[in-house]
């Protein structure tokens with residue numbers, strides 16, 4: 001109420017800045033004054049909140065705008081509270097943008113030869129084989145849907161019998177197991193000729209059972225069984241260790257830890273001669289003959305070759321937005337809009353004949369978009385093109401209308417613009433700038449006041465008590481908030 005603080009929120013805002021400054025300056029001069037300043041500030045906030053006068057909507061459209069803006073400001077804590085009710089509507093006008101989406105399914109075909117061993121029964125047609133046609137001359141099953149999986153079709157009447165090049169038609173080739181050597185490296189000793197002794201498990205000594213106390217027969221049997229189980233487990237661990245995995249032996253089967261031992265009667269230092277005697281074994285696949293049946297032709301010396309048409313489908317989507325608005329494209333892209341036209345393109349479209357409800361200029365751009373896609377098609381048909389062999393086999397066109405209302409308004413002597421867009425019931429709001437909510441400023445000032453009233457050790461030092469070291473608050477709230485500023 002007092003002239004010192006003013007009634008106008010805009011003016012008041014400047015006063016707050018000064019107020020914060022005062023709080024800072026006064027802090028060093030005694031807490032009593034700080035309290036008075038904050039009380040005064042609180043008084044001001046209440047006035048600031050009450051300053052705008054609510055407006056009664058006159059037209060239905062105005063009522064709609066005010067309701068939507070109120071909804072928006074209630075959901076967005078950064079926007080001035082009940083903005084729709086308190087803003088001064090300067091003007092509003094409706095317009096629309098159009099979103100054209102053209103989806104093209106490109107089909108790529110390629111001819112592939114597939115060979116398999118000759119089965120003795122020729123599938124080739126009697127007489128002359130069918131001629132090989134260009135890939136697009138074949139009638140293939142109809143594929144529906146914009147997204148389709150790849151597929152292959154075997155072409156009948158194109159089978160031919162050819163000689164196997166792997167075995168030069170002999171049906172026999174070098175054995176694949178021994179690569180034609182007739183022998184393989186002995187798997188038991190890995191070519192070392194010697195292998196680990198099974199009796200002492202490579203230790204070179206065994207337990208001396210003649211020593212020690214005599215055990216009853218059944219107990220001895222039980223111990224032997226436990227030992228043999230333990231050794232089997234130990235063998236598994238040993239195998240794993242030999243494959244390079246460093247694991248400890250969890251089963252202690254070393255007889256040396258249980259009593260006296262004697263040298264192993266079956267080996268020298270834990271190793272015995274391998275039965276292979278030379279580190280090699282005869283190849284069991286070819287029995288040493290070095291040659292085996294050719295795997296390519298299964299020994300027939302002949303191959304069956306047939307042709308398959310491989311088809312692949314790629315979807316390409318193009319989108320154009322037509323119409324002037326300051327609403328960024330990424331916001332418009334989220335609009336649901338209303339579908340005015342949606343159809344598969346089955347015949348040429350003419351710019352002079354737009355479908356019902358589609359404006360002439362929008363339709364013109366649509367036809368151009370289709371034309372550009374056809375150019376792509378023509379260049380694909382040239383054999384040197386990387387996409388050669390691709391054709392647009394399905395095109396779906398969708399035209400969306402996104403209505404919007406541009407609203408110009410004033411709030412606290414400031415001009416603002418906002419956009420309400422998308423179809424009824426799905427309205428969204430976009431504004432580059434909007435008035436900030438007073439609560440936010442209030443919260444900030446309260447936070448600063450709290451900081452000031454709770455002195456940190458640094459602030460208590462005599463140096464900082466000089467008023468000359470004053471700095472403007474770093475986070476002074478902007479009167480108007482920009483959309484870019486995200487908190």
Ligand SMILES: [Zn+2]
Pocket residue numbers: 197198199200201202203204205264265266267268270271
């Ligand atoms: Zn041994």
Ligand SMILES: [Zn+2]
Pocket residue numbers: 186187188189190191192193274275276277279280
């Ligand atoms: Zn061996």
Ligand SMILES: [Zn+2]
Pocket residue numbers: 175176177178179180181182183283284285286287288289290291
């Ligand atoms: Zn072999």
Ligand SMILES: [Zn+2]
Pocket residue numbers: 164165166167168169170171172294295296297298299300301302
């Ligand atoms: Zn062969």
